[in-house]
Amino acid sequence: MVEDRYLFCKGLSIGYQDRITPSVVVKSNLTIRALRGEMVALLGGNGVGKSTLLRTLAGFQLPLSGELWIHNKPAAEYRADELAREMSFVSTEVVRVAHLTVRELVGLGRYPYTNWFGELNEKDREIISKAIRDVGLSGYEDRQVSRISDGERQRAMIARALAQDTRILVLDEPTAFLDISNKYEIVRILHQLVKEQGKCIIFSTHDLHTALSMADRIWLMLDGEVVEGIPEEIAEKGYFDSLFPGNPQLKFDVDKGDFTFSKNRTGTVRLSASGSTRRMAVKALERLGFEIVEEETDRIAIPKNTAPKITNLPVDSALLSKILSNDLQPVEMNVTQTEQGWSLHLPGFTAEVETLEELCRTIKLLTLPQES
Amino acid sequence: MRSRKFLGMHVRFWREAEIILLLVLLCVFFLLDLMSGSVPVSLSQSIPALFHPSAADPTIASILYQFRLPKALTAVMAGAALSVAGLQMQTIFRNPVAGPDILGISSGSSLGVAIFVLSAGWIFKGMSLFSLAGSWGIVLAAWLGAGAMMVLVVLLAARLRDLMTVLILGILISSAILAVVGVLQYFSSESSLKSFIVWTMGSLGSTTRDQLWVLVPAVMTGLLLAFLSSKFLDAFLLGENYAKSMGMNLRVAYLLTFASTSILAGSITAFCGPIGFVGIIVPHLARKYFHSSLHSRLIPGTMVLGAVVMLAGDLISQLPGYEMTLPINSVTSLLGIPLVIWIIFQNKKMGAI
Numbered sequence: 001m002v003e004d005r006y007l008f009c010k011g012l013s014i015g016y017q018d019r020i021t022p023s024v025v026v027k028s029n030l031t032i033r034a035l036r037g038e039m040v041a042l043l044g045g046n047g048v049g050k051s052t053l054l055r056t057l058a059g060f061q062l063p064l065s066g067e068l069w070i071h072n073k074p075a076a077e078y079r080a081d082e083l084a085r086e087m088s089f090v091s092t093e094v095v096r097v098a099h100l101t102v103r104e105l106v107g108l109g110r111y112p113y114t115n116w117f118g119e120l121n122e123k124d125r126e127i128i129s130k131a132i133r134d135v136g137l138s139g140y141e142d143r144q145v146s147r148i149s150d151g152e153r154q155r156a157m158i159a160r161a162l163a164q165d166t167r168i169l170v171l172d173e174p175t176a177f178l179d180i181s182n183k184y185e186i187v188r189i190l191h192q193l194v195k196e197q198g199k200c201i202i203f204s205t206h207d208l209h210t211a212l213s214m215a216d217r218i219w220l221m222l223d224g225e226v227v228e229g230i231p232e233e234i235a236e237k238g239y240f241d242s243l244f245p246g247n248p249q250l251k252f253d254v255d256k257g258d259f260t261f262s263k264n265r266t267g268t269v270r271l272s273a274s275g276s277t278r279r280m281a282v283k284a285l286e287r288l289g290f291e292i293v294e295e296e297t298d299r300i301a302i303p304k305n306t307a308p309k310i311t312n313l314p315v316d317s318a319l320l321s322k323i324l325s326n327d328l329q330p331v332e333m334n335v336t337q338t339e340q341g342w343s344l345h346l347p348g349f350t351a352e353v354e355t356l357e358e359l360c361r362t363i364k365l366l367t368l369p370q371e372s
Numbered sequence: 373m374r375s376r377k378f379l380g381m382h383v384r385f386w387r388e389a390e391i392i393l394l395l396v397l398l399c400v401f402f403l404l405d406l407m408s409g410s411v412p413v414s415l416s417q418s419i420p421a422l423f424h425p426s427a428a429d430p431t432i433a434s435i436l437y438q439f440r441l442p443k444a445l446t447a448v449m450a451g452a453a454l455s456v457a458g459l460q461m462q463t464i465f466r467n468p469v470a471g472p473d474i475l476g477i478s479s480g481s482s483l484g485v486a487i488f489v490l491s492a493g494w495i496f497k498g499m500s501l502f503s504l505a506g507s508w509g510i511v512l513a514a515w516l517g518a519g520a521m522m523v524l525v526v527l528l529a530a531r532l533r534d535l536m537t538v539l540i541l542g543i544l545i546s547s548a549i550l551a552v553v554g555v556l557q558y559f560s561s562e563s564s565l566k567s568f569i570v571w572t573m574g575s576l577g578s579t580t581r582d583q584l585w586v587l588v589p590a591v592m593t594g595l596l597l598a599f600l601s602s603k604f605l606d607a608f609l610l611g612e613n614y615a616k617s618m619g620m621n622l623r624v625a626y627l628l629t630f631a632s633t634s635i636l637a638g639s640i641t642a643f644c645g646p647i648g649f650v651g652i653i654v655p656h657l658a659r660k661y662f663h664s665s666l667h668s669r670l671i672p673g674t675m676v677l678g679a680v681v682m683l684a685g686d687l688i689s690q691l692p693g694y695e696m697t698l699p700i701n702s703v704t705s706l707l708g709i710p711l712v713i714w715i716i717f718q719n720k721k722m723g724a725i
Binding site: 079080087108116 | 620666
């Protein structure tokens with residue numbers, strides 16, 4: 001078990017200290033661990049101390065108190081070069097060095113192994129090539145680091161950390177500032193490294209969805225405490241709801257695996273539609289603030305009334321003001337898919353429209369305040 | 373992208389060729405520097421006179437050995453030393469316009485020399501500043517001044533983090549030091565003041581043969597330390613955090629690079645006075661020429677290129693065809709400032725060094 005435990009903190013306090021000012025405790029009494037072959041996601045709001053924790057783990061700042069074990073020794077017992085063979089680090093800093101090729105950058109990762117002059121031997125070169133292959137940058141070896149895209153540069157930085165040949169990799173927000181495709185690529189690479197090489201990867205992120213679907217373990221930094229566990233447990237126990245205590249409208253949806261922004265409900269709707277059209281309509285109506293109370297695919301009887309009927313869009317404002325002057329509130333609606341398109345019924349109002357877009361626009365106009 | 377292979381020849385050949393070309397250029401400029409001056413010496417006179425001084429025309433031999441050779445050697449030393457010092461500072465501060473003169477390291481050594489020379493009148497009565505002992509005194513004082521300044525700038529830089537603010541502080545401290553030197557001059561005796569004024573007018577040509585015995589070993593030591601610090605400097609390219617995470621011993625790294633920079637910048641300031649902009653420009657030219665940022669390559673490259681640039685500067689300062697000689701500092705400033713502006717614009721596009 002001890003062999004398996006690559007990183008372990010017990011009662012760790014992190015923060016800042018110097019000789020002049022009293023020490024500032026960012027978080028205290030942290031008890032967390034990371035095991036071999038695990039991907040650990042560190043989650044938490046801005047300013048909660050994620051970077052401080054990662055900096056402490058990487059040895060850039062000393063813990064204020066408590067135990068920090070790296071592999072099978074307390075971190076304090078490591079010399080700088082020994083620690084560099086156990087743990088590598090990728091920071092959020094953007095490295096922009098002109099006239100440095102990808103191969104040279106990755107080669108810097110061999111620093112703890114090379115001689116005084118940093119000369120690379122055959123084995124070093126092999127490890128460098130492999131690291132470049134592992135992040136999918138083959139063919140980019142001679143490209144300049146300052147002239148590749150942000151996603152490629154981040155992969156090159158990960159390759160540099162890989163060349164350091166460590167059990168633990170610590171990455172501070174590796175997917176920040178990247179587009180979805182690059183983000184996915186980085187996470188895929190990390191996942192593969194864990195699976196194929198048994199590395200222990202600790203990364204901080206704001207991307208909850210990625211963390212929940214990819215990480216083996218979550219360190220959740222809340223205002224008062226740090227919760228550790230497998231993603232499903234943390235989600236089920238409702239810890240995510242307390243992630244942003246300042247914003248009670250953000251609710252964690254366990255099924256969706258992400259936060260939803262609860263809107264003020266405008267009303268309810270009985271929807272009658274089927275198939276993919278129904279799915280679309282449900283999303284559109286939910287987005288507009290309506291709750292679907294009855295989900296029947298059969299046609300429901302349309303209540304007959306003598307309400308004004310709109311059959312053409314755009315709804316002109318004169319008619320709209322007429323509707324609104326009747327104190328018409330779309331609290332309860334019926335939406336039905338018809339052969340021509342959609343029909344919308346609410347007490348005192350009926351509309352026939354052709355497309356979902358027109359339906360949305362009509363509902364929107366009904367819920368908007370009148371133009372003064 | 374440069375092609376890595378050409379006509380089947382391995383890239384290593386080009387790597388060698390790049391530096392060999394520079395060395396050839398160095399020899400050419402060195403000879404040109406020996407030949408030019410108020411008394412022109414032809415190539416056919418200078419080469420035999422260099423190798424068989426006894427057989428040559430005594431006037432020519434004396435011109436070469438008493439004046440031209442020490443000056444050309446000083447130029448080679450100054451160019452190499454200032455450029456390598458500039459390279460190290462640019463890497464450590466991760467600042468493309470860092471250099472010994474900009475960050476006040478040169479002013480620091482001026483203060484050291486000022487304190488030494490102006491107090492020497494009281495302490496060592498009758499000692500000539502141009503003797504061997506006096507030269508060692510001056511150079512030690514310059515090292516201490518430069519080293520103290522280096523430590524001060526690094527402490528400030530660590531607290532400020534912002535590159536431009538550090539540069540402004542360097543300029544402010546330089547001004548403060550000049551003021552202190554001014555005050556020292558006011559209170560010093562007439563004879564020591566005179567020696568100090570003579571020192572401030574220093575140029576490449578004012579180095580005596582005795583002083584060369586101090587300058588050359590000092591610069592060689594500084595360059596050796598720079599060679600030893602090349603791995604540390606490579607790690608510094610990625611910033612202090614990455615350097616630390618790769619297991620660098622920060623204390624050893626800083627000690628080595630500071631010692632090297634202080635010795636290099638201090639020695640040159642001690643004997644040649646302030647020579648601006650060479651330290652900023654040459655590292656950039658070297659990076660462009662060698663297409664590299666790794667120091668195992670850049671340090672020797674910068675050294676040779678710096679020597680070439682300094683010899684070229686000296687040739688220009690002699691205004692071929694005219695009787696007068698321009699101060700070397702004016703020449704380097706006039707040629708250097710447009711290049712610094714170019715670097716700043718490049719940097720906007722490309723990011724740090």
